[in-house]
Amino acid sequence: MNLCSKCYRDFCLKEQQEASIKSTVEASLSASVSPSLSSSSSSSSPVIDFRSLPPPPLLTLPEVAEAEDVPTVPEVAVAAVSQPNRCNVCRKRVGLTGFKCKCGTTFCGIHRYPEKHACSYDFKTVGKEEIARSNPLIKAEKLEKI
Secondary structure (H helix, E strand, O other): OOOOOHHHHHHHHHHHHHHHHHHHHHHHHHHHHHHHHHHHHOOOOOOOOOOOOOOOOOOOOOOOOOOOOOOOHHHHHHHHHHHEEEEOOOOOHHHHHOEOOOOOEEEEOOOOOOOOOOEEEEEEEEHHHHHHHHOOOOOOOOOOOO
């Protein structure tokens, strides 16, 4: 079948679910048929034929995309993704503990502060704009002098 380990596991899981559902339905059918025969002879209760009812809805697993359907990622994007594992200043490997600065680069614990890596992000201007946005200028009407 040429399936990868994930696809094969999903395939086996789906087969097991189908088999368990089938066995429970058959067990419920055989159990419901035998008591209904004895109860119908003693009382006149309606008998429901489970064979005429539609089967219960099956659980569906998410489809796994084939290798042909998956869009290919350019090699340049792969190189850019692997780059943030190192500090931009000292090239030290940071892994998951790297700090992403507002200038868009990743740094180690020593160079994470803007003063340590000569950050190009203008914190002062952004702060002024944020203060101006949160505190709009309110101008009252002039009073007439008597």
